[in-house]
Amino acid sequence: ILIKGGVYLEELAQVQVLALDKTGTLTQGRPHVVTVAPAPGESEASLLAAAAAVEQRSEHPLARAVIARAEAAGIGVSSASDFEALIGAGARATVDGRRIMIGSPALMTDNAVDVGRLAEEIERLESSGQTVIVTATDGRTLGLIGIADVLRPQASAAMADLHRVGIRRLVMLTGDNPRTAAAVAAQVGVDDFHAALKPEDKSRIIGELTSTYGHVAMVGDGVNDAPALAAASVGIAMGTAGSDVALETADVALMGDDLAKLVDALELGRRTRRIVRQNIVLGLAILVVLVPGALIGLFSLPVAVLAHELSELFVITNGLRAARRRQ
Numbered sequence: 001i002l003i004k005g006g007v008y009l010e011e012l013a014q015v016q017v018l019a020l021d022k023t024g025t026l027t028q029g030r031p032h033v034v035t036v037a038p039a040p041g042e043s044e045a046s047l048l049a050a051a052a053a054v055e056q057r058s059e060h061p062l063a064r065a066v067i068a069r070a071e072a073a074g075i076g077v078s079s080a081s082d083f084e085a086l087i088g089a090g091a092r093a094t095v096d097g098r099r100i101m102i103g104s105p106a107l108m109t110d111n112a113v114d115v116g117r118l119a120e121e122i123e124r125l126e127s128s129g130q131t132v133i134v135t136a137t138d139g140r141t142l143g144l145i146g147i148a149d150v151l152r153p154q155a156s157a158a159m160a161d162l163h164r165v166g167i168r169r170l171v172m173l174t175g176d177n178p179r180t181a182a183a184v185a186a187q188v189g190v191d192d193f194h195a196a197l198k199p200e201d202k203s204r205i206i207g208e209l210t211s212t213y214g215h216v217a218m219v220g221d222g223v224n225d226a227p228a229l230a231a232a233s234v235g236i237a238m239g240t241a242g243s244d245v246a247l248e249t250a251d252v253a254l255m256g257d258d259l260a261k262l263v264d265a266l267e268l269g270r271r272t273r274r275i276v277r278q279n280i281v282l283g284l285a286i287l288v289v290l291v292p293g294a295l296i297g298l299f300s301l302p303v304a305v306l307a308h309e310l311s312e313l314f315v316i317t318n319g320l321r322a323a324r325r326r327q
Helices: 006-014 022-026 044-055 061-072 105-110 116-127 155-164 178-188 199-213 223-231 244-249 260-295 301-323
Strands: 017-021 032-038 080-086 090-095 098-103 131-137 140-148 169-173 192-194 216-220 234-238 252-254
Touching (some): 022 216, 044 098, 061 140, 080 098, 116 131
Parallel strands (some): 017 169, 234 252
């Protein structure tokens, strides 16, 4: 657990609400393609070839899943030009002279691409917990790709432990669709979730939570999470899986993909705060007793000095308890 300063250790002790990204944080960030549904007139190979050509320029975990499926099927992928990442929504690029766009159904609707004929299939896939991405060109769809990610095995236990250490509310933030988000939220045991979010939406919700509850922490791993990490009282990045932007923006980095480290970080903050308070109370109590006692002659100077030095030794020893790992 890398904590970038004492002020962030103090913030960890005061966190009341924890917001978590879904992909790569609650899930393993290694999604795989489950469903390939080409539109009429298209083949599975042509759909995957178009999608993979755009996605090969993207860093998103869903992009890697599409490319892996195309490679497994032995499909040749053309090079893409004029690539444009649509943060939180998808991407587009020019492939073999065609402008290909890939992303969420909402992105297609926003760009006047008719997905009405695929609405039932989209709803079915999303209800089964899959993330649906649509590939389109020239205002028409080439087909759907359904992608599923696997929850981290310790996710549910970690959520219960977070409540145990004093977190009042756990909120999941995701750019995924509401149906898939609801399925994941129910499985991991968070208190609330917000879906279909863009990066600016995540930071806005962090601001709203801060206004309501005070100290809010945000846990994320991707470029899309950076604004929310910066807006939170303390931003926490999943270290080894996190993007460089997330790691740079965050105040705390978990140098491993284990959510139990998140619980350890919060416990460490709270333990440290308790120890600091104990030491302050002890120091003030010693002064309250020794100073008046020395002034009225109740204690001789050597006794007062000895008592003061012993209290400092006790404070140091008490502080060292923060370094002791709880089993």
